[in-house]
Amino acid sequence: MANIKDIAMMAGVSVTTVSRVINNHPYVSAEKKEAVRRAIKIVNYQRNINAVHLSTGKTFLIGVVVPFSNHPYFGLLVEGIANEALQNNYKLVLFQTNYEENREIEALTMLKHKQIDALIICSRICGWDIIDDYASYGPIILCEDTRGTNVSSTFIDHYKSFSKALEYLYNKGHQKIGYSLGRRTGTNSEKRETAYRDFLVKFNHPFDSNYIFYECFNFEDGEWVVQHLKNMRNPPSALLVSSDQVAAGILTCCKKQNISIPNELALMGFDNQPIAKIMNITTLEIPLVEVGRKLFLQAIDNTTISQEEIAVKLIERLTV
Amino acid sequence: MANIKDIAMMAGVSVTTVSRVINNHPYVSAEKKEAVRRAIKIVNYQRNINAVHLSTGKTFLIGVVVPFSNHPYFGLLVEGIANEALQNNYKLVLFQTNYEENREIEALTMLKHKQIDALIICSRICGWDIIDDYASYGPIILCEDTRGTNVSSTFIDHYKSFSKALEYLYNKGHQKIGYSLGRRTGTNSEKRETAYRDFLVKFNHPFDSNYIFYECFNFEDGEWVVQHLKNMRNPPSALLVSSDQVAAGILTCCKKQNISIPNELALMGFDNQPIAKIMNITTLEIPLVEVGRKLFLQAIDNTTISQEEIAVKLIERLTV
Structure with a gap:
């Protein structure tokens, strides 16, 4: 050149x-x-525009960290972010981490080196100390509750929403309630587990670790959950499933095995993805496109730190 | 700063x-x-790393143009591209165009200004003259048949695959075959229409423009297709649907309206998305993740121009 x-x-x-x-x-x-x-x-x-940037100090690039680029949950978040980026003449730099820490650090390093103006982390793997460290170099926006810190975020109160879902199932007559999650670790997973344990204490139910299913991300993961349930002597009568995709997988598998939903097993999804509508799955709606939109607007606002909670909504359909 | x-x-x-x-x-x-x-x-x-770039001339950023960031078709392509980017230590700059020409030109301009090393256009809106013009500034990789040009691509032969699907439906006893597409314009749509018209000529069937449905992208679009079919005096007995999402929408709507699939209407999808597996939809499989992978490898190879055709595979399920 x-x-x-x-x-x-x-x-x-x-x-x-x-x-x-x-x-x-x-x-x-x-x-x-x-x-x-x-x-x-x-x-x-x-x-060379890279040279021009030296004088303005702005790249009009916003980094977006996702663990997987093709999961519908992150797909909807990125859609919201991308729509707003379009409106504001910004471009997105996409980092797919597969939850590998060094991939996330690469994204943070680009922020440090001013190659991007801000970084939105849709789901993080790095510890808080690392995030906090890099936050001095530029705006980092998280999709988790960061109240009490100086990092901006748009978030769901997962303690509150999980408690709401558990009480709903309880009021529908369920005492033996299990749940499935993606990662075992991570702030959101921890908050959900706390909500679950508090719920058990409140209603004086014993904790049974067999009622918790981890590493459930996709439709296919529903299959082994059902296999597992079938081998249990005392299976739960209701499952709170942290992804509509997984709930759809469980539902499909149950149909094949003639397990009646919701009579033998009640199912409650999360997100209100299109699949939940298609398959009539009762779910907690999270307005992900809207969350994405807000994350972007926080990313380009480098004058204020804000933490915005987004409310979830219970959508009653046919699986509870 | x-x-x-x-x-x-x-x-x-x-x-x-x-x-x-x-x-x-x-x-x-x-x-x-x-x-x-x-x-x-x-x-x-x-x-400032932007300054460092001036000496190396490389950004390790690859631009990716998609019309929509949340459509499963593009989701799978981007997944393939992102996986390979991860392997090769590149980052992606995502451009969502909503099929607006000036958005695509912004991406091309970033290539011209060396802000990205190469540009992958998953579905283009700009005319060939514009693409050809910008191709002199850096590698542009397309997801359509570019044989005979000096632009690299990984592509499906849409004429061949559409003909294959039409003959399959014909051999299953269907004479009145309609189809649905996304955009009316675009190279791929043109090739499909040519295949359709050639098929009609071959089997001596009249052309009926009512049998063609445009602007069908999502699950929801299936609904109006079914409404339309119900109002036709002489509806098609089979539909070739260029997206599994739309096919799933048509299938769901038909079930609600007690239209028997495949007896009253045979349905054939495209892509073999997870939804096609879930809903047992007969479809033409396109290995989109693999296509994405190849697009990325072509993007970082600036020594050779290559055009690679990817074969489609017929997956027989229960809707034909």
Whole structure:
């Protein structure tokens, strides 16, 4: 790729002269101007915008960290972020981490090096100390409750929403309630577990670790949950499933095995993804596109730190 | 944000001295070195990587243009691209265009300005003349048949695959076959229409424009297709649906209206998305994750131009 020195050499002028022509400065003779322009045309020289950034300090790029780029949960968040980016003339740099810490640190390093203006982490793997450290270099926006810190976020109160769902199932007559989650670790998972344990204490039920299913992300994961349930002597009568995709998988598998929903097993999903509507799954609606939109707006606002809670809504359908 | 001038002022040295310290040049006194380092520490100055890029000419960013960021078809393509980017230490810049030409031109302009190393366009809106023009600035990779040009691509032969699907339906006894598509325009849509018209000529069937449904992208679009079919005097007995999502929508709506599938209406989807498996939809499988993977590898290979055709596979299930 030709650079400014090559142009200068081709045109037989100094680098300063080339720079002046490119930036439309005065005091360059018509002859030299013409020589530079000809040279530029020949090598198709493009003013390197990366250099231009040095003066403005802005890239109009916002980083977005997702563990998986094709999971519908993150798909809807990214849709909201991307729609708002479009409105505001920003572009997104997508980081898929597969929950590997070093991938997330790469994204944080790009923020540190000013290659992006801000970083939205849809689901983090790095510890709070690391996040806090990098937050001094530029805005980091999280999708979890960060109240009491100086990091902005748009979040669901997972303690509150899990408690709400558990009480709903309880009021529908269920005493033996299990749940399935994605990761075992992570702030959101911890809050959900606390809500579950508090619920058991409140209604004086014993804790049974067999009632909890981890690593459930996709439709296919529903299959082993059902296999597991079938082998249990005392299976739960209701399941709170932290993803509509997994709930759809459980529902499909139960149909094949003639397990009646909701009579033998009540199912409650999360998110209100299109699949929940298609399959008539009772679910807790999280307005993910709206959450994405707000995350983006927080990312480009580098004057205020804000934490915004988004309310969830119970959608009653046919699986409870 | 502090820049090199601020550092120089704080440390009481010249800009050149600051630059020398940052780049570990010799000939700087220990005292000045210390003053610069202290100043840098105070303002958390980060060597701007955008400046570093000027010397290497590489950004390790690959642009990805999609019309919608949350459609499962593009979701799977982006998943393939992102997985391979992860392997090769590249990041992706995502452009959502909503099929607006100026959005696509923004992406092309970033390529022109060397802000990205290459651009993958998953579905384009710009005319060929524009693409061809920008292709002189850097690698543009398309997801359509570009044989005979100097633009790389990984593609499905949509003429061939549509013909294959039509013949399959014909051999199953269907004479009145309709189809639904996303955009009316676009290379892929044109190839499909040609295949359809050639099929009609071959089997001596009249062309009926009522048998073609455009602007069908999502599950919800299935509903109006069914409404439309119900109002037709002579409806098609089979539909070739260019998206499993739409096929799932048609199937769900038919079930509600007691239209028997495949007896009253045969349905054939495209892509073999998870929803097709869930709902037992006969479909033409396109290995989209694999296509995405190949698109990425073509993007980072700037020595060869290649056009790779990906074969589709008929998956027989219960809707034909």
